Amino acid sequence: MxxxxxxxxxxxxxxxxxxxxxxxxxxxxxxxxxxxxxxxxxxxxxxxxxxxxxxxxxxxxxxxxxxxxxxxxxxxxxxxxxxxxxxxxxxxxxxxxxxxxxxxxxxxxxxxxxxxxxxxxxxxxxxxxxxxxxxxxxxxxxxxxxxxxxxxxxxxxxxxxxxxxxxxxxxxxxxxxxxxxxxxxxxxxxxxxxxxxxxxxxxxxxxxxxxxxxxxxxxxxxxxxxxxxxxxxxxxxxxxxxxxxxxxxxxxxxxxxxxxxxxxxxxxxxxNAGRTAPQPEIATAETSAMTPAEESASGLLHIDHLQVRFPGHTAVHDVCLTVDEGEAVGIVGESGSGKSLTALAAAGLVPHPGRVSSRTMRFGDRDLNKQAPKGTSMAMVFQDPMASLNPALTVGRQLAEVAEVHHNAGRAAAVSRAVSRLGAVGIINPELRVRKRPHEFSGGMRQRVMIAMGLMGEPRLIIADEPTTALDVTVQAQVLALLRDVRTESGAALLLISHDIAVVSQVCDRVVVMYAGRIVEELPVGDLADGVAHPYSAALIGAVPSMTTDRDTPLATIPGRPPEPGEQSVGCPFAPRCARATDRCRTEEPVLEQIRPGRRVACWDPITTATHELEEAR
Known part of the structure; x- marks a missing residue:
């Protein structure tokens, strides 16, 4: 606005x-x-x-x-x-x-x-x-x-x-x-x-x-x-x-x-509320020409060679990502991997003094290098709903504001739509709850309110940034089921950000694994059962215990630590923590290569299940 x-x-x-x-x-x-x-x-x-x-x-x-x-x-x-x-x-x-x-x-x-x-x-x-x-x-x-x-x-x-x-x-x-x-x-x-x-x-x-x-x-x-x-x-x-x-x-x-x-x-x-000051500058990279395949790339959201820079370091390096209409894509990785910044860049919400550049960043028919996402076609569900909801206003008032501002709805019509959206996300007695303030809701209910707020418009893409992190397992399952239902009923695409690859696999069609601001692997959820190619992806899966895990066995962890922001490294960023690292890994950074349609990996020595496919692709 x-x-x-x-x-x-x-x-x-x-x-x-x-x-x-x-x-x-x-x-x-x-x-x-x-x-x-x-x-x-x-x-x-x-x-x-x-x-x-x-x-x-x-x-x-x-x-x-x-x-x-x-x-x-x-x-x-x-x-x-x-x-x-x-x-x-x-x-x-x-x-x-x-x-x-x-x-x-x-x-x-x-x-x-x-x-x-x-x-x-x-x-x-x-x-x-x-x-x-x-x-x-x-x-x-x-x-x-x-x-x-x-x-x-x-x-x-x-x-x-x-x-x-x-x-x-x-x-x-x-x-x-x-x-x-x-x-x-x-x-x-x-x-x-x-x-x-x-x-x-x-x-x-x-x-x-x-x-x-x-x-x-x-x-x-x-x-x-x-x-x-x-x-x-x-x-x-x-x-x-x-x-x-x-x-x-x-x-x-x-x-x-x-x-x-x-x-x-x-x-x-x-x-000026809700507007960063000053706004992070969005610049179009002009260092290399687009290939014909990139020019004709399809998808609701298409990002090519995205970089997010802050003074002194680059937080996101050459990320290429596509989300199709109605598709659910999950981005996973440890804290600091750049997954949230990638989504914030697409939404135009990178905080100052962040600077966003990309060869292509398109949402529908809108060039995000030149224009912000229009109206309520893109919805955002943040990690902490209590910090995202105004404690001084009723929930209904905050939801109604979306319809009043973006759809020029009258107050009565906006409140009526707020009641309808609260009911759609499974909140009981929405006519009563619409008059309550955020502190009168539980954590899971507040997250449902945030999803309802995203549905106050007609979003084509819902970006959910760690929506289940602060919730217990039972409520987490309810929120994930709700996201699946919302996606089915509304037809909206979903970009789900999480540090838990198991959570993403329950909701998404495709998984994108990020490390140190880079995409290291991308694969369909169905391929997780056959085994991942990148050692980091395997470590993330191994760190998630299951019901069959022996209680006497120590929990699996990833040795070492992720690189600090601005830390200069040579070769593969994951090499210092990788048991499969070779001399080439420590001196030359791998590029993200396609194994087969829908599956990419950036590794010089991938896990055996994908080695043959990668060698053939090369």
Whole structure:
């Protein structure tokens, strides 16, 4: 969903409505307040000096008989102008200090970073007072001091965000191509950090408002005859014990406006919920031409030469995968094998600063290198449903949101569909359970809710990432049976990710085994009974005990450990743990070769059952 529709949806919530209403009131007051009440606020009335609050004067009058309420309204314009001016200084200064280390030399960059760290460590209020003394007493001097005082914290955020962008391949490529530093900042860095900086600024503005009002209260800010809310609060300090209402007006204006800035930040954050910031870049690999067979490759999901890179290492290496319409494919492997990242890349959910590249990545007729999966045609079931469900909302509300957003359904129709989907996944009394919150469901029930959420649309592909890991054996069997039923009834294809090859074999038609970010074997589930070819696949099967396993026999384990992220290796990544490894395995990495249609293996010395077939294929 684009930014504009998300913002519209956020503004329709109670929080959004409150933020919009408060902002409108403040802006209108700042524009029209001085026009309508300027004369009243400046009119001196010696007969009304020091009057208490009442029907004639809401907050009473000051020492010259001027109406305090009118002065609070008129002061809105100057207060907002100074607050926004100081915020602009903080943003500009923070952006300059934040991006310079990424484009300057190493020594200059370190000097700027160290300076920012020192300023952030210095108490903020003391720093602002120090600057205020240097620039002198006055309205814009105080605003300038507060803006500079807020710049270091903004710079720290920008530096952290910029560091992750500056290390990417596309920035390095721009430097190699001779792109000047200013263009790198404007084209490659600033657009990728705009959203989190905007969120930070919206909340920083509230702190700037309070800080500026504090300086005016101390007499270091706005000077007579001008006045802002802090100045008005100072003028009524002597009367606060006699007539507290005289100080309520300016004090309430400061508090409520600060809360409004916070509400604006919350609405912006809500509008960006579910969107990674910045989005991982998807680039199309152009290093080699596609073969005619690859160009005509069929399948609902077709991935060719997928790579997922993070700063310092590559997590997924040249993965080629196809899932046909209605087919169930399982991806198995130990933690860190790259199976989840492969699925996340297909769904466009690789977290920043991950960078996805592929020769081909197609879902249906949609090129995923150029466009994200459309609507609800691809559903995702995550490993931890409790972390995927909002604990503050009812289950029905969360399911209904899918139909409201993607199908423009009314609330009643969306809730009705949510009840139907909950019933379809075997939840008893869905009309009652739809009003419950996630903590009122068991682990297995929450996983059923996640599957129901995927079925709120009409998915052509369901990606289930370790959906049974946290469940006991009985509930695990129920969820697996449910996935089989859902696939049969809906006709959707299934991509099931698991570390347990036995689990995958119960549901899937085909198994893809991954190790160290690579596919090492692919075979139909029916061939598991005849024996796998890769030693790692055999080790995974051997590590799963069965009902006939001798209880006195120690559980089988795979010796050693998987390679760490970024760990450089020569030859086959599994060689250090493989009993069949030869000198060739330790020096030359095997390629994934087809033994026969539907079966591939990457091994120089496969297990005997497949050796003859592999030699014939070669």
């Amino acid at each position: 684009s930014q504009t529709p998300r913002l519209r949806l956020a503004l329709r919530t109670p929080l959004g409505i409150a933020a919009a209403a408060a902002s409108t009131i403040i802006v209108l007051t700042a524009i029209f307040g001085p026009m309508l009440l300027g004369d009243t606020a400046d009119r001196i009335d010696t007969d009304a000096i020091g009057r208490h609050s009442g029907t004639e004067h809401l907050f009473g009058t000051d020492a010259l008989g001027r109406d305090i309420a009118a002065r609070v309204v008129v002061a809105t314009r100057l207060t907002l102008e100074l607050t926004l001016f100081a915020t602009l200084i903080a943003v500009v200064g923070g952006l300059i200090l934040g991006v310079l280390p990424a484009v300057l030399g190493r020594r200059a960059g370190r000097l700027i970073t160290a300076t920012v760290n020192l300023l952030v460590a210095f108490p903020g209020l003391l720093f602002v007072l120090f600057l205020a003394v240097i620039f002198g007493v006055g309205t814009f001097s105080a605003a300038f001091a507060i803006g500079l005082g807020a710049a270091p914290s903004t710079a720290r955020l920008v530096q952290n965000l910029t560091a992750s962008i500056a290390g990417t391949d596309y920035v390095a490529a721009a430097r190699i191509l001779g792109v000047n530093r200013f263009r790198i900042i404007v084209r490659h860095i600033l657009p990728n950090i705009a959203e989190p900086v905007a969120l930070f600024v919206s909340t920083t503005a509230a702190g700037i408002l309070v800080a500026f009002s504090g300086l005016s209260f101390l007499g270091l800010g706005v000077q007579p005859p001008d006045y802002d809310w802090g100045r008005l609060l100072n003028e009524q300090l002597d009367r606060v014990m006699v007539d507290p209402m005289s100080a309520v007006g300016p004090g309430a204006a400061i508090v409520l406006t600060g809360i409004t800035f916070g509400l604006i930040g919350e609405v912006v954050a809500k509008a």
